[in-house]
Amino acid sequence: MKTATCSWEDRVRQALAEGGGDPALRDHTARCPVCRDVLAVSNWMLRFRDLTLDKMRVDEPLPAPGELWNLARAGRVIDPVAVKKALKPIYLFRKIAWFVSAAGSAALVLLEFEKIKSLLASLPGLNALVAMLRKGGETGAASPVQQAVVLAALGLAGILFLLLVTSIKRADAG
Amino acid sequence: MASESDQMQRDLFQQFYVRVAPLLRGYIYRVCGDQALGDDIFQESFLKFLRTVRWNAPDRQQKAFIFKIAARLIIDNIRRIRPHPLDAAARTEDPESAVVSLHEGLEPDIKSLFDALKPRDRSLLWLAYVEGYSHEEIAGMMGLNAKSIKVLLFRLRESFAASLRGKGYGLEGQS
Numbered sequence: 497m498k499t500a501t502c503s504w505e506d507r508v509r510q511a512l513a514e515g516g517g518d519p520a521l522r523d524h525t526a527r528c529p530v531c532r533d534v535l536a537v538s539n540w541m542l543r544f545r546d547l548t549l550d551k552m553r554v555d556e557p558l559p560a561p562g563e564l565w566n567l568a569r570a571g572r573v574i575d576p577v578a579v580k581k582a583l584k585p586i587y588l589f590r591k592i593a594w595f596v597s598a599a600g601s602a603a604l605v606l607l608e609f610e611k612i613k614s615l616l617a618s619l620p621g622l623n624a625l626v627a628m629l630r631k632g633g634e635t636g637a638a639s640p641v642q643q644a645v646v647l648a649a650l651g652l653a654g655i656l657f658l659l660l661v662t663s664i665k666r667a668d669a670g
Numbered sequence: 671m672a673s674e675s676d677q678m679q680r681d682l683f684q685q686f687y688v689r690v691a692p693l694l695r696g697y698i699y700r701v702c703g704d705q706a707l708g709d710d711i712f713q714e715s716f717l718k719f720l721r722t723v724r725w726n727a728p729d730r731q732q733k734a735f736i737f738k739i740a741a742r743l744i745i746d747n748i749r750r751i752r753p754h755p756l757d758a759a760a761r762t763e764d765p766e767s768a769v770v771s772l773h774e775g776l777e778p779d780i781k782s783l784f785d786a787l788k789p790r791d792r793s794l795l796w797l798a799y800v801e802g803y804s805h806e807e808i809a810g811m812m813g814l815n816a817k818s819i820k821v822l823l824f825r826l827r828e829s830f831a832a833s834l835r836g837k838g839y840g841l842e843g844q845s
Contacts, residue, residue, distance in 0.1 A: 500824070501820065501824065506804040506805060509798055509799060509802045509803075509804075510802040510803075510804070511802070512799075512802060513799075513800060513801055513802025514802060533827055533828075533831050534799075534827065536831055536834075537795075537799050537827050537830055537831055538799045538800075538802075540780055540799075540830075540834055540839065541780075541795060541796070541799035541800050542799070542800060543780075544700075544777065544780045544781070544784070544800075545693075545696055545796075545800045547777045548696045548699070548700055549692055549693075549696050552692070552695060552696060552699065553692070556705070558691050558692060558695065559713070561683060561684045561687035561688070561691070562680075562684075564687070564713065564716045564717065564720070565680055565683055565684075565720070567713075567717060568716070568717050568720035568721065
């Protein structure tokens with residue numbers, strides 16, 4: 497569809513909305529078919545606006561300006577976008593804290609591996625469990641108890657991983 | 671000193687509100703077609719405006735700014751907007767409202783045409799032909815480019831004028 501335009505269009509609309517128009521504008525509007533259409537639609541719409549405002553004046557009085565002023569001053573209505581923006585550094589810091597703690601824990605385990613190993617070796621029953629798993633690994637045939645232990649360990653690791661991911665995601669969304 | 675400036679700003683706001691609030695409310699209500707949503711958007715527009723307004727800006731700029739806030743809030747709530755006529759007079763049969771509706775004439779026709787449009791198109795028509803904003807100003811308010819606004823307004827004007835002429839309304843916008 498070809499669009500018929502006129503460079504006076506904006507001026508005509510603005511003048512009509514402000515309730516007037518100089519003679520040059522009126523003269524142009526009388527000659528230009530585009531601006532004649534603009535004039536017609538503006539007149540219809542302005543009449544529609546007047547009827548709307550008259551009706552609303554009767555049906556629904558405007559709220560007092562002081563009410564809105566006080567509401568804005570008291571900051572009773574919190575802008576969620578502003579809140580999110582303000583809290584962004586906190587969420588970012590929380591995320592960094594998670595990664596630092598995870599990396600720190602891993603480093604600690606590596607550095608103190610021998611101590612942890614001897615501590616675990618001193619726990620009653622653990623040596624027997626390790627021997628049982630080692631035996632299963634060597635023979636290739638795991639007993640039902642061994643399978644259950646491996647599954648439980650994997651399950652526990654999965655739960656811990658999910659908890660970690662969920663808390664990071666929650667911190668992001670927060 | 672602070673309270674003096676606060677009082678001055680409060681006075682400026684009151685003057686601005688008296689001039690602009692009825693026009694803004696008319697725009698929001700006609701575009702939304704829903705009184706409760708319209709009330710929310712009207713209040714939120716002024717609260718957002720008060721958080722960021724610069725009172726030394728020209729009046730036209732301030733008015734355009736609050737219309738921009740309202741236009742954006744309408745776009746954000748576009749899924750909540752349903753065709754829902756504001757015929758309080760017809761619904762309540764309030765005698766005072768009925769007096770107004772006796773003089774309406776053009777309104778049922780233009781209202782049915784207006785309500786049949788998409789909320790974005792209602793917004794465009796109102797901002798252009800009621801508030802008299804330029805293509806560039808409307809583009810800034812609606813987050814579109816000025817060329818698109820020009821084309822959209824041209825199509826809207828064509829179909830709107832044709833429909834109203836089809837219903838017997840004259841060239842000068844009079845019945």
